Amino acid sequence: MTTVAHPSEHTTHAGHELPFIRKYIFSTDHKIIGIQFLLMSLVFLFIGGLLAMLIRWQQAYPGSAIPGAAVLPETMAPGGILLPEFYNSLVTMHGTFMVFFAIMPLLVGVFGNFLIPLKIGAPDMAFPRLNMWSFWIAVPAGILMLAGFFVEGGHAAAGWTAYAPLSANPEFSGVYAGQKLWLLSIAILGLSSILGATNYITTVVNLRAPGMTWFRLPLSIWALFITAILVLLAIPILSGAAIMLFFDQTIGTHFFAPAGGGQPLLWQHLFWYFGHPEVYILILPAMGMVSDIIANGSRKPVFGYHSMVYAIIAIAFLGWVVWGHHMFQSGMNPTLGLGFMISTLLIAVPSAIKTFNWMGTMWQGNIRFHVPMLHAISFVAMFVIGGLSGVFMASTPVDIYIHDTYFIVAHIHYVLFGGSLFALFAAITFWYPKMFGRMMNPFWGKVHWLLTFVFFNLTFFPMHSLGVYGHMRRIYDPTQYEFLQPLMGLNKFITVSALLLFASQLIFILNFIGSWFRGAKAPDNPWEDNGLEWTVPSPPPHGNFARVPTVHHGPYEFSAPGVAEDYLPQSSATRIAVPPAEGRRVEP
């Protein structure tokens, strides 16, 4: 804990002498590492979006040249026309980049790092140097994953789920080094995640400021803490499975190849035993941060704080017993399907608690529609659609029909884009002033929000219809089937919307970069929030707190009686006049 030894000066955020390379490159400061993760994952988010545009073009105009794609090599798109094998790589890598290199690091790597020490009143992470390693291990993983595009045989093309034997046997896929690089990269990235998770758990358990009891933790921290436990338990399963698949490819083992006595379904069990907790890794931090922001925007305490905590724990627990719902049609014993269906349907219960409690938080509030709040409300509105569409596929008989169709594509995007990414836009715009010391432009923020909200829905809502017609996912050319012909109009509509959705993100990129240099100087507490991070300068100095703060209140004491302002910082010594009449189990 060397960082404690550096009490800050308010005039500069790094008053002590560290060479540039130690301060910004190989930094051990959790805030810098968070920003490093932010920049890296935004780049991957952009690349993932770009791949999606190629996919969409092919779905609407199969076999026609993509404008500008003639620059791609012959092995990908001769004359600008995508090859089917490259299309499969695009589908695979869009999913891979978005899940592993964009959404997951944005939620866990960025906000886990940036928020945990600041919000619990700690000077830094418990293991700052381990933290630095967790970022610098993720970088080569990203480079390896990008390198796959440039090797002979093309990049991995077996889907982001890498189902064996297609992924195990180059003879069947035509992919050689690409799949191996994919597996190595995933295994290396797993190491980075495990280091990060260890750090987060230790930090939350040990470094909370005096008075920061468990039930005074903001829900963002609760969610990141539970997520870190999921990461620590789930990622090793993926790493193990990836290494087994790598051995199948390189040293002739047969874990997943039936020819040598292996079992293809074993890969699916291992992958989804990791993969479903992963889904909650990708949504729980989003839920936590949205809870913080909705309380702030509504100027009201979170409705049912304790049940929000228990719902996070319940979702995390149920996440371990639902993986089979990805495998209803896989050939797994159908009797297992019944158990997995019930456990899956039960997830609707904690999800409903969270949704209605967010609405309850807004009820009788005094709502400020700042940009983070707009994104946070959109998160609730979109996550609900993703949650409800999940009920269709949880019902095993309905899943027979919609499994592996665009209905699933619509569902995952309502959860991961409508859910996680809207929450991330909320979180980035909310904490940007604390990260960079400058405000993002609110006008362009609102324009970006509106365009994203509209084009997101125009892109993904019609995909439900494609699925209802039976449109399979991951097919290079839908015109091959007669029953898909009537859907080509809808496919074109979706593609145009997707292109506009992508274009709208340029506003965000420009606002993000422009505000960094020219944004208005951010005050310490621009949103009038209660969290400890808002009591220190923007950006906070190395070591965060000049003096260790003492916490007197829960995180959401907005509009408390007897307090002049409509917010009450957690470290404020001001007392609340009347204990809440309706409230229960509130820490004094």
Add this chain to the structure above:
Amino acid sequence: MQWILPDGASTFAGDIDFLYYVILVITGIAFLVVEVGLVWFAIKYRARPGRRATYTHGSLRAELVWTAIPAVTVVVLGLMSGGVWNHVKGRHSAPAEALPYRVLAKQFEWHVTHPGPDGQLDTPDDFTIRNQLHMPVDRAVVVHLTAEDVIHSFFVPAFRVKQDAVPGMEIPVWFEATKAGRYELACAELCGLGHYRMGAEVMVHAADEFGSWTAAQAAARTQ
């Protein structure tokens, strides 16, 4: 936007479609409650000068209500779904008198072994056709599904049938067509570069026509 399922043509299509519509109505109601509620609250409780939010930490009674309603709903849905699932995919759900077929999926085609005039597999009158499955109407058939190389998925949208074909496993999948005609069979699991064109056709014949077609096929192959 289209929420109506295309016409089904198998005996259990109606059961699956009914469940789909039940879920559509339930989720539709939940969707409206949440979305209308969000918009209503956003307008009604927007910030105005001089207003202050109500200071409350929640209501146990309200939370119990919105815990109990979804819990009961999903359990009922689960029970309804369980019955249909057992009927369609249960281990021993295929009717005993179902006409047997063997389908071998390989990159990127379907090899369909028909039982021939005797209605039995593994007899000399069996015959195999590429990318065509011929079957009688109003009679259950059971397909013994397997794959040669990678995982494929046997998907006949009109029958509401989908089953992965896994190398090293033989999985029975049964269905009974209710209307004669031509239907499309598609591969629904990414299986390599030709996945998108791994289609086939299912021809459902009237009972007498199927008998004569089978006899003719068998005769043509023994010559």
